[in-house]
Amino acid sequence: MKQKVVLLGDTAVGKSSLMRQFISQDFDQISTTSLSASCANFTYEGRQIEIWDTAGQEKYAAITPMYYKKAALIIIVFEIVHTYSFERAKWWYEQVRKTSQTPVIIVGNMTDLKQRVNQVDIQYFLSQHNLQYFQTSCKTGKGIDNLMKNIVLHAQVDKFEEKSSKKSSCCCM
Ligand SMILES: Nc1nc2c(ncn2[C@@H]2O[C@H](COP(=O)(O)OP(=O)(O)OP(=O)(O)O)[C@@H](O)[C@H]2O)c(=O)[nH]1
Numbered sequence: 001m002k003q004k005v006v007l008l009g010d011t012a013v014g015k016s017s018l019m020r021q022f023i024s025q026d027f028d029q030i031s032t033t034s035l036s037a038s039c040a041n042f043t044y045e046g047r048q049i050e051i052w053d054t055a056g057q058e059k060y061a062a063i064t065p066m067y068y069k070k071a072a073l074i075i076i077v078f079e080i081v082h083t084y085s086f087e088r089a090k091w092w093y094e095q096v097r098k099t100s101q102t103p104v105i106i107v108g109n110m111t112d113l114k115q116r117v118n119q120v121d122i123q124y125f126l127s128q129h130n131l132q133y134f135q136t137s138c139k140t141g142k143g144i145d146n147l148m149k150n151i152v153l154h155a156q157v158d159k160f161e162e163k164s165s166k167k168s169s170c171c172c173m
Pocket residue numbers: 009010011012013014015016017018028029030031032033034035054055056057109110111112113136137138139140
């Protein structure tokens with residue numbers, strides 16, 4: 001049973017880089033901005049995940065909800081280096097909750113760089129909404145395996161079985 005998982009977050013926070021780590025465990029410093037959503041599959045401990053990478057630029061924000069419709073799990077990503085990306089992560093969370101009760105987890109990416117987002121602000125946001133938080137570095141690979149493990153844990157089969165069993169329209173990279 002394949003579970004649909006969607007990456008959300010502003011441009012340049014590392015969504016495509018996370019996807020690349022999930023699929024091929026590598027990193028590209030000069031990855032280009034995504035112009036549309038794309039999808040790929042990975043298997044972790046026998047569980048199949050269909051992961052969707054969305055385009056984070058402001059101009060695509062209006063069409064993004066159609067990608068997280070029927071998702072089993074939404075991952076909202078920000079970069080720990082830029083406070084604005086964290087503010088936008090909060091905004092993305094509000095957008096999701098306007099139309100969906102799909103489980104959400106938060107990822108603070110780029111832990112190989114100096115953290116500038118206030119940790120207290122992060123904790124406040126997480127506790128306010130009872131959200132789980134994971135830290136990653138796509139550059140070093142740190143935290144990726146733990147994140148994959150938790151994606152599988154949070155993308156519960158039973159709750160979303162019916163929806164996810166419908167024909168997949170995955171346009172794999
Ligand atoms: N140092 C460092 N750089 C990273 C990390 N993750 C991603 N990057 C770099 O950050 C830039 C943006 O990463 P992308 O994965 O393209 O960002 P994105 O969220 O997909 O951006 P959009 O497609 O525009 O929405 C790229 O140059 C990546 O190589 C990380 O953990 N550490």
